[in-house]
Amino acid sequence: MFGLYEGDLMQRPTPEVMYRIRGTIQDFLTRENLLGMVPIFQGTQTLAGYGHLDEVGALYGLIWHNPRLVLTLALLALKKDKEPFSQFSLKYGYEHVWKTIAEKEKLNIRFQTDITSVQRKSNGVYLKTWQNFEAKTEFCDFLIWTPEVSQLLRTLDKQTNEERNLLASLKTDVYYAHLIDVKGGVRHSPTTSFMANVLSKKDEYAVTWTADTAGAADPWHQDPRRLGQV
Numbered sequence: 001m002f003g004l005y006e007g008d009l010m011q012r013p014t015p016e017v018m019y020r021i022r023g024t025i026q027d028f029l030t031r032e033n034l035l036g037m038v039p040i041f042q043g044t045q046t047l048a049g050y051g052h053l054d055e056v057g058a059l060y061g062l063i064w065h066n067p068r069l070v071l072t073l074a075l076l077a078l079k080k081d082k083e084p085f086s087q088f089s090l091k092y093g094y095e096h097v098w099k100t101i102a103e104k105e106k107l108n109i110r111f112q113t114d115i116t117s118v119q120r121k122s123n124g125v126y127l128k129t130w131q132n133f134e135a136k137t138e139f140c141d142f143l144i145w146t147p148e149v150s151q152l153l154r155t156l157d158k159q160t161n162e163e164r165n166l167l168a169s170l171k172t173d174v175y176y177a178h179l180i181d182v183k184g185g186v187r188h189s190p191t192t193s194f195m196a197n198v199l200s201k202k203d204e205y206a207v208t209w210t211a212d213t214a215g216a217a218d219p220w221h222q223d224p225r226r227l228g229q230v
Helices: 015-020 025-031 035-046 058-064 067-077 093-105 149-155 161-168 195-199
Strands: 113-121 124-131 134-140 191-193 209-211
Touching (some): 035 067, 149 161
Antiparallel strands (some): 124 134, 191 209
């Protein structure tokens, strides 16, 4: 449908493909007679904190569920996974990864900087900032915006009607994760998903998933004969 991939992102979809993937993930799975994949998407999409299937656009769901991820899930289910089509847990977490990238690439990272204005010009983007009680202007070739979109709407200069309508319709949800260090924390299994809480849209701050990353990597716990005996 999307043609060959270069990296993790598909090529720009054609108008015909965009029409085919219109609506939500749930709409797409229904039209394509793929409702058998709903439990998989509930685990990789909703449980992961990326939204409910009947609320997230199919395009975003398919960006995340690219052929590499789907193939990996299938191989994991068959216990035939191997690098690079397997599941990994970062030993030192994502923070160590980002710090290493910043160090190796010599990235200029600045904290405690307020962006007061974003101005797009033909040669790039100009950022008006407030740093250390001083107003400054920064230039960059391009801008990747990661905070919630409401902050962009307050700073983006010369917004088009289409940008305002699209960006203002987006809603931000807060997703909490707590990292704790325990001993003997594995009870029923190394990982437990509370799907009733995952699929509920009523209870905020309910526990959706608990995991013992060390236990999940322990071959003793991976033996299916021991599930339920831990």
